[in-house]
Amino acid sequence: MATISLCMIVKNEEQVLARCLDSVADLMDEIIIVDTGSTDRTKEVAARYTDQIYDFTWIGDFSAARNFSFSKATMEYIYAPDADEVLDAENRARFLDLKNCLLPEIEIVQMWYVTEAFNTVMNVKRELRPKLFKRLRTFTWIDPVHETVRLDPVVFDSEIEILHKPLSVHGSRDFEICERIYARDGALSPKLRKMYAKELLKCGELPDFERAEDFFTMEWEKDPMAEAGREAACVLAHLARLQGNGAELMKYALRDMLDTPCAEICYELGCYYKDSMDYDEAIVWYQNAVSETECILDVEAGGKKSLEGLVACYEALLAQAEKAELQTSSEQQKQSIEIYEQQLAVYREALADWQLPEE
Incomplete structure (x- = not known):
């Protein structure tokens, strides 16, 4: 033994x-x-x-x-x-x-x-x-x-x-350690760099992203199409959206589109258009995140988070259509309501069934 x-x-x-x-x-x-x-x-x-x-x-x-x-x-x-x-x-x-x-x-x-x-x-x-x-x-x-x-x-x-079975998450502690290492060494190991990006996207708040901006900007500017650059783009696109900087968000998103786009960038675009109440455009990008692209950092961007976005968009479109139908009923409005209800049911069910991959 x-x-x-x-x-x-x-x-x-x-x-x-x-x-x-x-x-x-x-x-x-x-x-x-x-x-x-x-x-x-x-x-x-x-x-x-x-x-x-x-x-x-x-x-x-x-x-x-x-x-x-x-x-x-x-x-x-x-x-x-x-x-x-x-x-x-x-x-x-x-x-x-x-x-x-x-x-x-x-x-x-x-x-x-x-x-x-x-x-x-x-x-x-x-x-x-x-x-x-x-x-x-x-x-x-x-x-x-x-x-x-x-x-x-x-x-x-x-x-x-x-x-x-954690009682709480430790993101703030981990962010502080990464910030200290970068301040001391001017770099992070490839593994730690990826973990830092993952953790930011999963539980970071705006101040965490702002403190990380210099590091990930440096990584992106080295080579936007390299693995490190694409991961940095996900972090920087999220920061730009949180700051309401649409032009900056589009810079990172469009560069990502030159190669195979990732689900994280599609999700950020979906959120951007949803926040702008352009629900039809948001739906396009959320659907791309769910079914047309792969995640490179956060699997929830291509699953739970984008499905939540789709549900929110169809709820908003349905509410708009029902309000318009009350004011001026038409066959076209009734058809729109029916379509929105059907899509909402589909994505609510998908959201309820979604779970992390087994391994």
Whole structure:
């Protein structure tokens, strides 16, 4: 049976920490809690499960805190949950089975990360994430001739599902970290750049977009048609719409149209025309977002959000038609009302049925 150290970093998690540890504590051989500055009862809760509680001064760097937590581990493997994660009974059994039969050559175990509520970066209901790590890696020579050391880790994709149950989103915290890194380094890694854009589109407010404007403008100006440039265009188009700057919005949208347009830009155009009460034009762009284009950052732009826009547009058109019909009834107005009612029913049903992709 493999031995496992649980290594967790926490800050002000008194509301969820016991829920998490109750679901995994008996599966662990040691529990290590690293506190990065709690002002609530987090450490008091943690003390019910372990005496290995360490303080780590927060420096705005989750990697540094996690590296510190891993440095305290002594078992064969390290499990790295967050405090808002839970294993239910079925997945506790799967975890125990894994622990009993884990082959020593496996260096990383991935588990399904399942978010039941809103998540600021995920575009699916569940995705595989590395969660269990071999503490000390052994190196193996491979190939019978021209031999070399295997560099890629041996990864096992398990069936374990970790339930992510956050009490709130952490967008503002993440934005602050990205802003600090950009101010310090003048750049973000490709992964962090994409995550920053995703999180802005999912939960950012106008001030968040305004603080991010310089960074994404720089990315767009490097090459508007590159992956980074197109992602930046989505952020900047959204900012322009929030600011009521139609000309700026059209600049980013039209450049995106030179290549394969993305659903996010079509959604922004739909919102722009809806806000201008040009509902027929808004419908064109919302429909393009839903059925003619692909999302590059936010899957909801091509689904839930655009469907909500379509419902709002047809509700507005129906209200206008019914008002006109009361004043001057005609066969054409009756037909318009019937069409709007039919379309409204279609999109209400589509909206009710829409959900994030499974994986």
